[in-house]
Amino acid sequence: MSAPPIDDDSFELSLPDSAPAQRSTPPAHNRRAQRRLAIQTRARIFLPNREDPLIAFGRDISWGGIRLFLPTALPGSTDRFQLMLPWLPGRALTATSQCLRVQTTNAWSQEVAARFVSLSLRDQERLERLLTLLGRGEQDGTPPLARHLDVVVSDLAALDQALQEIATGYYTLHSAEASALQQGVRFSLVSPDLPDLQLRARVIDVGVPIGHAARDTPETLRYTLLLRFEHPKPLLRACVDERLEKLLCAQLAGTADRHRNVAPRFPRIAKPVDKHRAEKGWLEREFPDLLDRIVACWGNSVAFGRLFRELILGDVGRPGGWSDAVWAELTWLQEVHARLDADQARRR
DSSP states (O other), X not given: OOOOOOOOTTOOOOOOSSSOOOOOOOOXXXXXXXXXEEOOOEEEEEOTTOSSOEEEEEEEEOSSXXXXXXXXXOOTTOOEEEEEEEOSTTOEEEEEEEEXXXXXXXXXXXXXXXXXXXXXXXXXXXXXXXXXXXXXXXXXXXXXXXXXXXXXXXXXXXXXXXXXXXXXXXXXXXXXXXOOTTOEEEEEEEETTEEEEEEEEEEEEEEOOTTTTTTOOTTTOOEEXXXXXXXXXXXXXXXXXXXXXXXXXXXXXXXXXXXXXXXXXXXXXXXXXOHHHHTSOHHHHHOHHHHHHHHHHTTOHHHHHHHXXXXXXXXXXXXXXXXXXXXXXXXXXXXHHHHHHHHHHHHO
8 A cells, every 4th residue: 555645844854953862761571672762753654444644653763663652543453554754855754564552541542563564675775764863872882773684695696596585575594693583684685796785674483403402502503594574575576686687787797707607507518529510609519408498588588588597697507607608609699689679679
């Protein structure tokens, strides 16, 4: 459900002039791993079956969610809603939120604790910037905005696999540190070939490898964490496709390390090359089965792009990558196909 554009001049972001307002320390059992920052700003709540938004006022906010004051009560069946916080003039920070707790303060008003469950990548960036602004002036030693989980991949095949898994909305990793269930984390995929991909995620399962817990020491124990990303899946898929396209272009342009590639496992030519075969190109001589696959998808931009991504990033290969001669022919074929696509697009 998308929220309508902002047209109310009073819907503005209010930031403290200095350090955040002081709050009483919560009991030990209620302390959070994430910083909770005071916020005094007007917000809007959009419900599925209601055209007009409810007005709310922020009390405090964190990476994981927000506490709101509502002059009018939420409907009793409310589970999720769209929360809109002001950002720059004419713009807003929008988050799909889940209602966790509701406390009635009097006959009409309520305090609502809500968790952020889905944000666009743009809105997540705005949330981080907002939290940074609200947290300015805090002393050192305060808890981080969120726990960081960095996944470093230096192999192109592993990078491709990691991106494809991210596109499903989930990711499994091994960590030396345990994590609480439902903990919000700041996930980063780090690779030398692409800018870091930073996403918000939530830990939905924690496990220890079977048979390892008894003999491993705390220093060697590895926990298996299952993450669920808190971004819409279509946006994740689009983000992954964009990065794969950039990586493929970097490979073909030579700006990525081609020699970390893994060439596909097609049968090598064991027999001496006869005169007829010698007249063929290196690709046809060394990988005839591969050339058949290229011919089969020639003219189909989707199939051709999928095949080339497999060739450039895939794990179906041998160490060492392509020879320079074969690589030159692959690059040439990709350029020819790109020109054909462009010509067909102009004719439409």
